[in-house]
Amino acid sequence: MATRGSHGDVRPYVALALGLKKAGHEVQIATTEEHIEFVNSFGIEFVSMNWEFPNFETYVLKKNIFNIRTLNEIAYLSDDLKIENSMLAQLWQACQKAEAIIFNAPAYPCYYIAEKLGIPCYMAPMQPHHQTRDFHNWIMPPFRLKFLKNIYNWFSYPLFDLIFWLHIRPTINKWRQETLNLLPLPVLAGLLRKIQQQKLPTIYSFSPLISKPSEWEEYVHLTSYWFLDTSENWQPSTNLRNFLSKGLPPIYISKIWDNNHHQFTKEVLLEISALTGRRIIVHSSDADEAKDAEFTDKLFFIDGLIPHEWLFSKMAVVVHHGGLGTIMSSLRAGIPSIAIPFLFLTDQEFWTTQLAQSGLGIDFILQDEDELSAQKLAAVIQSAINDQAMQTRLIEVSNKIKKEDGVQQAIEAFHQHLDKYTSLQV
Known part of the structure; x- marks a missing residue:
């Protein structure tokens, strides 16, 4: 399980990890060193990732790259791919012995690693990434004109994906060829587009804030939240x-x-x-x-x-x-x-x-x-x-x-797709 971010990005993953352990799986969580004490306190094996996550506001002011927040976000999320011993190298090393991978959105290179290793892979982000008319891509700015809102919502997903993919494509393709020994991906491949075309199993945990949109297919699961109670x-x-x-x-x-x-x-x-x-x-x-x-x-x-x-x-x-x-x-x-x-x-x-x-x-x-x-x-x-x-x-x-038991719902979704993958391999 690879998760990158703050305590709020790690805590629900620990809850899911405990549920998976109870179901008989061996689980590791790969994340930054600052979370090691918290993760280990629950008996979950910790894999340290040396990812420096700079303060976003300081990053934008220092770079002075754009005056558009969405573009700043894209630059921020992808810039560290280019440094030596980056997230790409560390995730590749961490996943060598994995038999299945669950990752949150900032750890998206896991998707390509699973492709190389030929193992089951699940996206489990804390924000919605699948195209819908119900709400806009969370990283895009909201649209104020109601009569065009559904149209904007729908196209905000491929628009973001295209901008993001064009930004990361040179680095990702170089890594795919030199490290993963995989073919480079074309200009219009996209990341989210490819994930949706492949129907990658996705487990969301934000019900009941959002009802499952009609456009989301069966491979997209909307569970209740993964609470980690410690009282x-x-x-x-x-x-x-x-x-x-x-x-x-x-x-x-x-x-x-x-x-x-x-x-x-x-x-x-x-x-x-x-x-x-x-x-x-x-x-x-x-x-x-x-x-x-x-x-x-x-x-x-x-x-x-x-x-x-x-x-x-x-x-x-x-x-x-x-x-x-x-x-x-x-x-x-x-x-x-x-x-x-x-x-x-x-x-x-x-x-x-x-x-x-x-x-x-x-x-x-x-x-x-x-x-x-x-x-x-x-x-x-x-x-x-x-x-x-x-x-x-x-x-x-x-x-x-x-x-509701969000963790149990997520585990059932995990096993559902794991069984399908196993049957296909046989």
């Missing part, structure tokens, strides 16, 4: 328990920036608390700030990982960055969420839009000139807490998610 062996601090026991359910705020991309100051958070009449739990990315912050009767700072399944059920509303994992955890808890995606990460903006369109939360997508003030955020928080229609819908979705 059974986790104990909250006495201070946290005491804070939660007093007054109305508090607000949870995580990874929120002002218009200059600085985290909210304590003074701003206290203002939000005063305007909403709610206490606030702040999940800070600054460990020193969380450690040194003065605990008051209004604010409580935490750092490090904390089980969402334990905490979110005790919150009134969750304010977050729009990551899929956080959204799914808030939906399972049955509480409204307000998503404020960081401008340089388009999958967060995509999931934020899906959340709002489903009537399960509020999108707070800022433009470059917008300021995320205490007054604006407090008003949106109050709106989410008081929206009875949203609360009713959330209860329905929460009950549905709790009855």
Whole structure:
């Protein structure tokens, strides 16, 4: 299993890995060194990948390559293919003994490696990549004209694929010929186009945010989310328990920036608390700030990982960055969420839009000139807490998610296609 990205890209893969191990498979997870302690803590074998993932905003400003975000994303996702001992070389080395490969979108070279090795291969990304009229390619900008939206949605997939493929094709073809001893691919081959033509088994984990589009065929599986629950062996601090026991359910705020991309100051958070009449739990990315912050009767700072399944059920509303994992955890808890995606990460903006369109939360997508003030955020928080229609819908979705087993559905899809592959080989 190869996954590249942040903690949110690794955590669901660990959940799936544990399910596959329980089903009798030997599993390795190949990802960056920063995740080794987390992966090993679950008894999953770790394969270290020396992939440096630069800060996207810093990368774009340093390169000054385009003034179009989608093109910046494409350059960012493919630029490290060209360096010595790149992702291509490391993935090829890591997959030598594999009998099947599961990969997320940023680890897409696994697709070509499986072709060379002649083994089953599955794409399991955290964002949709198959063509549909229901929603646009997540990495492309949204289209505002409703009467052309379906057309734009449909063509956003081949358009992105063509641009991306033209950008990576020289490097990929050189690697295919020199390392994999495979034929080069033509200009119009594409990556996603080739994957869809081959009907590569794909396992998505973002139900019920998205219903399976009618255009998606049987080889595309839409499971519920792959939750990795850790609260059974986790104990909250006495201070946290005491804070939660007093007054109305508090607000949870995580990874929120002002218009200059600085985290909210304590003074701003206290203002939000005063305007909403709610206490606030702040999940800070600054460990020193969380450690040194003065605990008051209004604010409580935490750092490090904390089980969402334990905490979110005790919150009134969750304010977050729009990551899929956080959204799914808030939906399972049955509480409204307000998503404020960081401008340089388009999958967060995509999931934020899906959340709002489903009537399960509020999108707070800022433009470059917008300021995320205490007054604006407090008003949106109050709106989410008081929206009875949203609360009713959330209860329905929460009950549905709790009855589903996304990991088991994914394993069944894995075995379904593994059996087909085995029968073809025989």
